[in-house]
Amino acid sequence: MAVSALVLAGSRPGPDPLLAGTGLASKAQLPIAGVPMLARVLTALQTAPDVGKITVVAQDTAPLAADPQVADAAAGVAWLDSPGSIADAVRAAIETADGPLFVTTADNVLLTPAIIAQFLADANGSDVAVGLVERRSIAAAGHSTQRTWLKFRGGQWSGANLFYLGGPQALPLVEFWRGLEQDRKKGMKIVGAVGPLMLLGALLRVVDIHGFAGRVARRFGLNGKVVPMADAAACIDADKPADIPVIEAILAQRQAAARASSTAASASASSSS
Numbered sequence: 001m002a003v004s005a006l007v008l009a010g011s012r013p014g015p016d017p018l019l020a021g022t023g024l025a026s027k028a029q030l031p032i033a034g035v036p037m038l039a040r041v042l043t044a045l046q047t048a049p050d051v052g053k054i055t056v057v058a059q060d061t062a063p064l065a066a067d068p069q070v071a072d073a074a075a076g077v078a079w080l081d082s083p084g085s086i087a088d089a090v091r092a093a094i095e096t097a098d099g100p101l102f103v104t105t106a107d108n109v110l111l112t113p114a115i116i117a118q119f120l121a122d123a124n125g126s127d128v129a130v131g132l133v134e135r136r137s138i139a140a141a142g143h144s145t146q147r148t149w150l151k152f153r154g155g156q157w158s159g160a161n162l163f164y165l166g167g168p169q170a171l172p173l174v175e176f177w178r179g180l181e182q183d184r185k186k187g188m189k190i191v192g193a194v195g196p197l198m199l200l201g202a203l204l205r206v207v208d209i210h211g212f213a214g215r216v217a218r219r220f221g222l223n224g225k226v227v228p229m230a231d232a233a234a235c236i237d238a239d240k241p242a243d244i245p246v247i248e249a250i251l252a253q254r255q256a257a258a259r260a261s262s263t264a265a266s267a268s269a270s271s272s273s
Contacts, residue, residue, distance in 0.1 A: 002052030003120060003164075004097040005045050007105035008086055009038055010058040017241055029070070030107035030238070037238055038064055038106045042073040050115040051102065056094050057082050057089040058106075087178035090251045093167055103163040107238040109247055115162075115234050123164035127222035128173055131162030132209065133235035134228060143231035145246050153208045160234040162227070168170040172220045195203065 016027050024030060026040040038056070043050050054077045056064065061079040076176040082089045095100050102120060105112055123129035123218060135149055135156040149159035165174070209226050217224025229235070233250050236243065 001099060003050055003100050003102045004053045004093070005051050005055070005104065006093040007038070007045070007054065007104060007106055008058075008089065009056050009061070009064060010086070012087075018164040018238065018244075024183065025060075026058065027238075028058065028064055029067050032238060032244065033251050036067055036069050037109045039067075039069045039073040040109045041104065041106055041111050042070070042077060044111040044113055044116065045104075046073065046075070048113040050104045050117060050120045053078065053097075054082055055093060056106070058095070059083055079269050085178060086249055087174050088167070090174050090177070091171060094168055094171060097167075099168060101165045103165065105161045105237065109153045109238055110233045110236055111251060112224050114229070115160075115229065117158075118230055119162045120225040121163065123225070125223075126164065127166040128170050128217055128224040129164040129222075129227050130213070131160035131227045131229050131234060132157040133160055133232055137232040138231075138235070138251045143232060143236060143246060143250070145236050146240075146242065147235060152212060155209065156210050157226075158235040160229050161237055162229070162234065164227075167225075170220075170222060171226075173217070173222060176220070194208070214219070 009026065018027055018030055022030065029036045031037075032040065042054065042056075045054050055081040056077055058064060058073070059081065061068070061081055065074065065079050080089070080092075084091070084169060090101075090103060093103075102116075119129075119131045123131075132150075135147075135158070138145065138147070138158075149158055193271040213224050213226045236246060238244060238247060
């Protein structure tokens with residue numbers, strides 16, 4: 001069964017350094033290697049076989065829907081204006097989804113069908129799942145990027161803006177999320193919000209990320225899991241100006257690899273004919 005997808009494309013309060021001097025109404029329209037962020041995310045979702053209905057939510061979706069490059073990638077996409085918080089938008093999407101909901105963000109520009117497939121396959125069967133990347137994976141891949149790292153026994157982890165909500169049973173956790181939205185970049189506040197014993201466990205590195213996620217989910221009567229992402233680039237989103245050259249370098253590497261693969265396939269076909 002295909003999973004409904006929700007793309008969070010709204011703007012946070014205050015000026016966005018990525019938009020300085022651009023004249024753009026939304027960060028989601030910002031071109032990355034010539035293509036708007038949102039168009040890249042929608043293209044990945046549209047070509048992912050496990051994704052069904054796609055909804056884009058923002059405070060004002062009209063400028064996004066009117067962008068020609070976004071429109072080219074948005075066939076069949078539903079647009080939802082929501083003046084509320086992220087949690088409000090997610091709650092509304094869960095209540096109307098026919099089954100599980102996959103949530104990602106418009107600035108998740110390195111998203112690929114392969115990343116989506118791995119995440120959904122590993123998240124399947126849980127009430128809630130979140131995609132994370134371990135810091136050593138970033139180092140091994142050679143990506144130079146500044147992330148927010150959650151430190152646990154056995155490793156440090158950064159979010160990949162990939163969330164799986166198995167159905168309405170996850171709504172209590174969404175309400176908990178509402179209370180954390182203002183602290184999304186303050187790792188230990190997020191840890192501490194679930195209780196002093198868990199905070200102590202994280203500080204002393206006696207709890208690993210999987211145990212922590214399981215305990216948080218059980219607090220709400222849910223089966224939860226962390227999905228370690230195989231592609232280290234999954235946690236690199238366009239959050240600040242320094243992220244853009246890193247992302248564009250990865251996109252260039254992917255294009256070069258795709259060209260080399262195509263050339264090799266053509267040479268193989270020629271030699272066997």
